[in-house]
Every structure is written in structure tokens, then in C-alpha cells.
Amino acid sequence: MANRTKSKAQPERNQASLGFEEKLWTAADKLRGSVDAAEYKHVVLGLLFLKYISDAFQARREELEALTQDPKSDYFTDGDEDWANQTLEDRDEYASKNVFWVPPEARWKQLQAQAKRPDIAKLIDDGMYAIERDNPRLKNVLPRDYARRGIPAERLGELIDLISGIGLGDKESRAKDILGRVYEYFLGKFAAAEGKLGGEFYTPRSIVKLLVEMIEPFKGRVYDPACGSGGMFVQAERFVEAHEGKATDISIYGQESNPTTWKLANMNLALRG
Numbered sequence: 001m002a003n004r005t006k007s008k009a010q011p012e013r014n015q016a017s018l019g020f021e022e023k024l025w026t027a028a029d030k031l032r033g034s035v036d037a038a039e040y041k042h043v044v045l046g047l048l049f050l051k052y053i054s055d056a057f058q059a060r061r062e063e064l065e066a067l068t069q070d071p072k073s074d075y076f077t078d079g080d081e082d083w084a085n086q087t088l089e090d091r092d093e094y095a096s097k098n099v100f101w102v103p104p105e106a107r108w109k110q111l112q113a114q115a116k117r118p119d120i121a122k123l124i125d126d127g128m129y130a131i132e133r134d135n136p137r138l139k140n141v142l143p144r145d146y147a148r149r150g151i152p153a154e155r156l157g158e159l160i161d162l163i164s165g166i167g168l169g170d171k172e173s174r175a176k177d178i179l180g181r182v183y184e185y186f187l188g189k190f191a192a193a194e195g196k197l198g199g200e201f202y203t204p205r206s207i208v209k210l211l212v213e214m215i216e217p218f219k220g221r222v223y224d225p226a227c228g229s230g231g232m233f234v235q236a237e238r239f240v241e242a243h244e245g246k247a248t249d250i251s252i253y254g255q256e257s258n259p260t261t262w263k264l265a266n267m268n269l270a271l272r273g
Contacts, residue, residue: 037193046143052168054108103130115157121146141266227254230265
């Protein structure tokens with residue numbers, strides 16, 4: 001067991017309620033209609049993930065655009081639009097900042113503009129396929145069956161409009177871990193709605209936090225043989241950072257027998273880099 005190092009008492013990151021978590025859940029739940037909670041969680045969490053990576057992509061794109069117009073920047077293009085567009089479409093410029101590449105058809109503004117279309121479910125599926133195609137790390141991770149779920153297009157469009165109202169992937173939101181908190185809150189709510197079955201993918205945050213504090217993962221490897229949606233890994237990272245360490249001080253390993261839950265874990269961890 002690693003020796004505990006003294007550190008200044010610090011408030012746990014983002015423990016204060018974000019305020020809109022419950023309101024967002026209430027609104028999203030109203031749009032669920034007769035759809036089973038076990039199905040609906042993939043609909044909502046998938047869209048939240050898509051909104052996050054699209055916001056992060058847009059923030060990086062705007063940053064690059066500003067650099068191409070700055071004479072003091074190495075990216076300055078001196079008004080050459082073709083050169084500027086080449087920079088904005090350079091995938092390496094996004095990967096270098098740990099930002100997923102989001103193809104045009106999957107960008108949130110594009111989907112939001114088409115939210116009222118009767119084929120919005122297919123458009124979402126097409127966007128998810130495009131993201132997986134261009135980001136090998138996300139292959140077979142994202143939900144790509146919105147059309148199959150049979151959710152009325154009107155309700156799906158309203159859900160898109162609802163999620164559009166919150167910033168998730170911009171720098172300020174990422175610094176506050178807003179999506180991490182919302183994602184975790186929704187996982188807990190869906191688990192409660194599913195009853196006993198919810199325990200397959202979610203362990204109450206208080207229990208996971210206690211386990212992490214008991215094992216004190218300051219450095220080394222963290223292994224969870226039944227990782228569910230990845231809550232143990234998230235809490236381990238928070239523990240390290242709360243004790244003035246770095247997330248890179250630990251390596252995480254896990255396995256999950258349920259392929260659907262495995263997807264939830266992969267999305268949960270992808271949100272945090």
C-alpha cells in the first residue's frame with residue numbers, strides 16, 4: 001500500500017450541485033413517453049456524448065480560426081482562405097489537443113438544424129457511424145440504432161433542442177466537468193428507474209468513492225473485473241487529483257461481460273480523455 005502524502009485539504013472537485021442537473025433530467029424524462037428506461041438511457045447518453053464532442057470540436061475550430069487571422073501566430077494565413085480552410089480541416093490539429101474529429105454530418109449544429117425532420121433518427125445514426133468511421137478509438141462504442149428504437153421524431157427533435165441549451169465541450173464547461181457530472185447523474189437516475197437491473201451498470205457513487213478511498217490508488221494500476229459504466233475509474237482519477245497527483249500516475253484496466261454496459265463505460269471514459 002502506498003504511503004499517504006500530506007496535502008492541503010481541498011474541496012472535492014465540483015461537488016456543489018450544478019443546479020440544472022435535476023431540471024434537465026425531469027425534462028428529458030418527460031420526453032421518454034412509453035419508452036423503457038433501459039432503452040432510453042442509450043438515447044439520451046448517446047446524444048449527450050455527441051453534443052460534448054461536437055462542442056469540443058467547435059471550440060478547437062474557433063481557436064484555430066482565430067490563430068489563422070493573428071499575424072503573430074505561426075498559423076497566420078494572411079487572408080489566404082484556401083490555406084485557412086486547410087488548417088481548419090487538418091485532423092492532426094484536433095488530435096494534438098485530444099479532441100475527436102467530428103465530420104460535417106455529425107456536427108451538432110447540423111443535427112439541430114434538422115431536428116424537426118421526420119427522418120431525424122436516421123440522421124443521428126448516420127452521424128454516429130461517421131464519427132466511429134473517423135475515430136477508431138470509438139469503433140463499436142456509440143449507439144447507432146436510433147431509427148430502430150421507434151421513438152417519435154417529434155420527441156427526438158425536442159430532446160435535441162433540450163440538450164442544445166447547455167454547453168458541454170467548450171473550455172469553461174470542460175474545466176467544470178459539467179458533462180461528467182450530468183452523465184453520472186443520469187446514470188444514477190436510469191439505474192434507479194430500472195431497479196435491480198440498474199445494478200448491472202451502476203454502483204452508487206458513495207460506495208465507489210468509499211472503495212477508492214480504502215485502496216488509496218496514488219500510483220500504479222487500477223483493475224476492476226466488473227467495471228460496469230466505469231465509475232471506479234472516474235473516482236480513482238478524482239482521488240489522485242485531490243491529493244495533488246496526476247491522472248497519468250495511474251493506469252486503469254477493466255472488463256465487462258455485458259456489451260451494452262461496456263459501451264457506456266467507453267463513452268464515460270472517453271469524455272474524460
